[in-house]
Amino acid sequence: MTDDDQLNEIRQWAAGLSPAELQGMLTGILGGGLGRAVPNPPTPAPPAVPEPLPEPVALTVRVDIDGTRPAAWRRLVLHSDLMLDEVHANLQAAFGWQDYHLHRFWPGPTKQIWRGPHFVTEMDIQEGEEGVLESEVRLDQVLRSPGDRLFYTYDFGDGWTHTLRLESTARLDPDSAPAVCVGGRMAGPLEDCGGPDGHNELVEAYLTDPRLAGLDEDQRAWLPPDWDPKDLDLDDVAARLSLVGLSGDELLSMLPAADPSKVGLPEALESLLDLATPAVVSELAELSTQARTDITAQLTSEDLAAIARPYRYLVGLAGDEGIPLTAAGWMKPAYVEGTFRDLGMDDGWIGKGNREDLTPPVAQLRATCQELGLLRKHKGNLVRTRLARGLSSDEEYVGVITARLLHHRDTFVEASMVLFALFTAATGRPDWEHLERIAGIMTSCGLRTGPHGVDSRHCQEWVRPVRFALRLAAGERSLGRTAGRHDYRAVALARAALWPAV
Template sequence: MLSRTDALAAGRALGLAMPPWVRSAADVPGLHWPWTSAIGAGLLTIDGKRVKPGPLPASWDAVGGEQLLGCWLLAFARVLATVFPDDGDGAQSLEIGRLALTVLATDPAPTGPDLNDAIRHAILYSDPRLYQTFDYGHGTREPAEVALDLLTAFGAVTAGGAQHRITPLGRWAVQQIGVRVRDLLNHAPDAQAIGPTCQLKITLRHVRPPCWRRIQLPSSATLGDLHMIIQVAFDWDDDHLHAFTIGRRQYGDPYFDAEYDEQDITLAEVFAHTRKPITYTYDFGDDWRHDIVLEQVTDADPDIPYSVCVAGRGDAPTEDTQDDWITFDRPVINTRLAGLAQHDPHVDQLLSDDIETILTDAYGDAEELTAFLTVLEEEIDFPVPAMLLGNPIVVTGMTADDATGELRVCSKPQQHRGTVAFADLEFPVGTVEAWLHAAYLTYLGRPTPTPTRPATWTGLSRWVTP
């Protein structure tokens, strides 16, 4: 480690503008891009708090022209990602660099203020979200000027007064970014290999006593899969909107106009570039926020082919109220998680067909609710046993609550009469009521284990209109 005096001398020898006091490399702005480039190209590597030679110097004598260009491109991609951070895998920062170079590759290329406008417009018209990344974090500086400075520093552009010209290296980079974007992202220096299984600790904020669940699940699971798992782990009903927040990005269900699709990104991709906690928000009214921390990555356990809750603490609040609490029951959670992972496409199709039969000629929420009520009252042989939050009850009948738009049940003991939502019950496996309950949950879009179709049940054929 250099002393402060030696650090000042070394910086000046490199032609860097040095401040009077240097505590770390962060105090030398002129060092940021070269340092980042060296890490990106593989000249240096960081091991904890120590800097070591990277893999490139060991093979320097054997490095050819094509490999040098590849190292240049990796360094360029790395610096782009630091100047235009997108809180993702770096794809947006690469696209910003490619679009800026594409503008400069036009003939004739715009100059002066027209060049700045052309770069801004190219990025804005490509994707408004891309422009947010482009325009973020530069203070009073024009982001197009920041991009031009970067391109000039890397030799992709030459600058003379108000005139910027793309170089042969810059034209080569335009083509390479387009065809090698995935390779560049996969070789990003901050990308970390994620094992086949992730262990997450998911903690519900602002709940006392603390409420958390430790979940092991495949790293190939998407954020959409994780949404379903959290719903089961905390006994949520999936009746409200939700979103995952990763940096400045929000992922959710595109059907509800989510900015990014939660099914398009896996946990391996999320945690390859960051180990910071991510946030899952459920019910934007009550604002239930869950902090998700990656605790460790492990090899897959062949005996556990699905997600599993390995630990937890604290009862979860009942949805839409903070007066009641749902007891933490790990075996019940794991039974439901197993059901999520064991869906049979054939059974799913049968369930879908029955839902379609029930909703025949039903238009609008009110008619669909009535259609379900009519079929369930005819097909279920009341009274039937059920479980409510782990407690046995007897369901004696059903009704439709027009105010809430849901089916409710009459039951024994009497204190539950008229107050129990049909969706909150569990029925014995293999019964007609369990099958129709699964159909109702599927209709609501709520997670449900794969049901077993009753062997002696003739189904809903009598409800099919000729």
């Protein structure tokens, strides 16, 4: 947990204290007892739930996202025998959330977010928490009579709390869908926009001027194209709800893979499919479609030569004798400086470029050549492998790069590398900005590198070789520069690595 996460938890806990409790805390601080005055937030007793109804019924529930102005809400007709983890999936679909963050259900009737009882998730259990699992509680155990309330928080950082209020009950049609949206207002808020306050600022800016002239350039660039916070398409909501509960195979069978302009997901992502939510599978399908459409340029012989040149240069430098290494395992300065200069890495780079440990572009090229199986260490030298000795053309070098670039012994590290290549092919840019979305996708698949899911900083380390190779293909020689006009090479290389048989 980061310092910001801890501070946020303390704030949320403090917000739930009574005046007397706050006074007691201040008294403890002023009396010098800070360690005693700021205890861990008290753990509430697990919620008590009654037995489910004898027969399932249809529940009409209005769901409001608290604090949004104008209010963003949906009216849902839900089967009362849905378990709360299934309700979570349907709420995600109803508002267009991406399930990138943690969530929690809090029973009513009183709203006691962060200080009242709550239902636990599988992730909570893995963290050592005890309680009533949401997957073991039916909706009709917490919403039974009109006026009953249930609360749901999504994304503990932004703090999107939803109030579910039961409006009516009716006889259940057994052939009806488990969840149907029959009304609502406003599009769902954007992920990671700063919670209700940030969302409200964006909405106010739009309602004042749909051109969003009141926002700065970075804010406008961050918003999706043609963003309209008022635009609620109930057909889109229905389509998302219809995907809830489908397996990865069922979702994939719905992809229009026979269409020449669209293809299935890269095979290397299969490890994620059994873990992915419908929203994630749909996002991956959309990215795959984008990655294979609007192909405006094929790689020419000049492009192949440009992509292969850095690798051919270092393999050629090794020659028959190899590149001598220092006692610390670095290439000797003369070889580093020659590579740095001859490949144009000195353009815009500060430094002499004669020490590999201080010249990341050279160090990363050397590491990539080793990872691709072109070079290896042998008796104090960096020598060509048998694979490298058998390569003679630019096309063969590029073939090795595409065949080996996205492979890793760890299945999920490999998945992150594939996702980075997929985002590159879909957006045209091998940028770090993809990391948050990659981390979000992996988190929503149930993977974690920390208490809040997969950390984008870990993704950064995993995808570094892929990003380097794609930016090198784009014409970049110095890690600090971007050569946008050559990005079609990065896109073509990413596509070839993702779909080698296409």
